[in-house]
Amino acid sequence: LFCQMLYFEKHNGKRSMRNPFDNLYGFILSTEVKIDDSVRIEFLKDFLDNFGNRIMNKRVKDQYDKQSTTHISNEEEFIRMMFLDGCFIIVFISCFMSSGLEELEMTKDTIMKVQKDIFLLENQLPFQVLEALCSDDDSKKNYLHKMLNGYFRYCTIGYNRHFQELPLDLDYEPKHLLDLLRITWIGDPKYFRFVFWNKFLGHKSFFRTIKLIILYYMHKLKNLIIKKNLTRGRHIFMKGRVVRNLIELTASGIYLRPNSSNLLCDMDFNSFLTGKLTLPRIIIDGSTKTIFLNMIALEVCMNDDYGITSYISFLDSLIDKADDVKLMRSAGVLEHFLNDDEQVAKLFNEIGADLVPENDCYSHVKVDIYNYFEFKGRTLVATWLAEMLQVHFRSPWTTIAVLAAFIAILMTGVQTYFAIFPRSNH
Known part of the structure; x- marks a missing residue:
C-alpha cells in the first residue's frame, strides 16, 4: 500500500496536499521501512531534518528547471517531495531485487510501468537524494550501490552476469539513476583508474587487475586512433555501408563472440584468416526500448561521447532481420524475452532508423571490418572456410x-x- 500511494501521488500531475501524507512527521514517526534483512531504517523526525539539510546544502532544487517547481510553495514541500520520491525508488527496487514484489501490492502492469518510469529522463531524481536517505552511513551507501548495480544488471546483461562495480570514492558523481546506468554499462575510462587501484590494493586476483588497466589504456589508444583516422573513416563511410548485417559477415568468415567484461567500451574486431567480432552481452525485454530512447536523449542533452547512441547504431547495422538476431542468440551475445526474433530486429531498426551519432565511438571497429573486406585474398579463404564449416x-x-x-x-x-x-x- 505504501508504494501504491507513492506511485499514485507521483503520477497525479500535481502533488495535492489532500493525501495521507499531509502530516509527514506523523507518518515518519509511525512508519518503519524494511529495505533488507541486514539494513533497517527508522524514519524519525531528526532523520528527516538531517535529510532536508543535506539536500538543501547540495542545492538539489537548483538542478530542476524553475518552471517545473513553481507549484512548490515552500522549502518544506520540496523536501517532502524529494523524500517520498526517494523512498519510492529505494523500496521498489529493493523489493524487486529481493523477490518481494507481493509486498508492493501492485499489479503486473503497474510494476512494468514503474520499471519504465524509473528510466524516463523527465522522471529522474537527483542521485544526491538517494544518498541522503542513507545518512552518512557508508555501509548503507554501499548497499545502495550494490542494489542499484544488481538492478542495472537485471535490466541490461542479466542478473547472473557482472560488470565492474563502481567504488564509492570516485571523482565522478552521477547526476541520477539514468546517468549512473549509462556510465556503469559503458565503462567510462575515468573509472578504470580508480577501479584499478581499488583492485590492486584489495583484490586477490592480480591478473584481473592487470586486465582492467590494459582495458583502460587500450581504450585511450583507440581514442587516439579514432582521432587520427577520422578523415579516413569519413572517406570510407562516404563510399557506402561499412558494416554489413550478421548473415553477410558470417558468410565472409567473421564470427561473433561475447566479451568477458560486459562493458560497451570493450568492443573489438580482430582478424587473421578469419575475423572475430567481440560484443558485450545484452538482454532485451519490455523495458529495453524505454531505456535506449532515454539514454539517447540524455547523451544529446549532455553532448557527451555518445557511447550508447553509437552502440545502438552499430547493432542496427548488424541486425536487419530475424536471422541476424538468431545468430546473436546462438553466439551468446543476445537474449530476449519478446515474442520472437522478428520483434527484436524491428526494435533496433525502428530506434536506429535515423540515428547518426555525432561522434561514433566505434568507428575504429567499422574501419577494421572494412579493411578486412578490402583484403580480397583473405576474404576468399575465410569465405571458403566458413562455407566448409557450415556445410560439412x-x-x-x-x-x-x-x-x-x-x-x-x-x-x-x-x-x-x-x-x-x-x-x-x-
Whole structure:
C-alpha cells in the first residue's frame, strides 16, 4: 500500500496536499521501512531534518528547471517531495531485487510501468537524494550501490552476469539513476583508474587487475586512433555501408563472440584468416526500448561521447532481420524475452532508423571490418572456410560422417602404399 500511494501521488500531475501524507512527521514517526534483512531504517523526525539539510546544502532544487517547481510553495514541500520520491525508488527496487514484489501490492502492469518510469529522463531524481536517505552511513551507501548495480544488471546483461562495480570514492558523481546506468554499462575510462587501484590494493586476483588497466589504456589508444583516422573513416563511410548485417559477415568468415567484461567500451574486431567480432552481452525485454530512447536523449542533452547512441547504431547495422538476431542468440551475445526474433530486429531498426551519432565511438571497429573486406585474398579463404564449416560441420552427424570419410581415405592410402611397397621379410 505504501508504494501504491507513492506511485499514485507521483503520477497525479500535481502533488495535492489532500493525501495521507499531509502530516509527514506523523507518518515518519509511525512508519518503519524494511529495505533488507541486514539494513533497517527508522524514519524519525531528526532523520528527516538531517535529510532536508543535506539536500538543501547540495542545492538539489537548483538542478530542476524553475518552471517545473513553481507549484512548490515552500522549502518544506520540496523536501517532502524529494523524500517520498526517494523512498519510492529505494523500496521498489529493493523489493524487486529481493523477490518481494507481493509486498508492493501492485499489479503486473503497474510494476512494468514503474520499471519504465524509473528510466524516463523527465522522471529522474537527483542521485544526491538517494544518498541522503542513507545518512552518512557508508555501509548503507554501499548497499545502495550494490542494489542499484544488481538492478542495472537485471535490466541490461542479466542478473547472473557482472560488470565492474563502481567504488564509492570516485571523482565522478552521477547526476541520477539514468546517468549512473549509462556510465556503469559503458565503462567510462575515468573509472578504470580508480577501479584499478581499488583492485590492486584489495583484490586477490592480480591478473584481473592487470586486465582492467590494459582495458583502460587500450581504450585511450583507440581514442587516439579514432582521432587520427577520422578523415579516413569519413572517406570510407562516404563510399557506402561499412558494416554489413550478421548473415553477410558470417558468410565472409567473421564470427561473433561475447566479451568477458560486459562493458560497451570493450568492443573489438580482430582478424587473421578469419575475423572475430567481440560484443558485450545484452538482454532485451519490455523495458529495453524505454531505456535506449532515454539514454539517447540524455547523451544529446549532455553532448557527451555518445557511447550508447553509437552502440545502438552499430547493432542496427548488424541486425536487419530475424536471422541476424538468431545468430546473436546462438553466439551468446543476445537474449530476449519478446515474442520472437522478428520483434527484436524491428526494435533496433525502428530506434536506429535515423540515428547518426555525432561522434561514433566505434568507428575504429567499422574501419577494421572494412579493411578486412578490402583484403580480397583473405576474404576468399575465410569465405571458403566458413562455407566448409557450415556445410560439412553443421551438426554432430555431418561431422562424424566427414571424419569417417577422412579416416576411410587415410586407411585406403595406407593400404595402397603397403601394396606398392610391401614390407621386406628381412
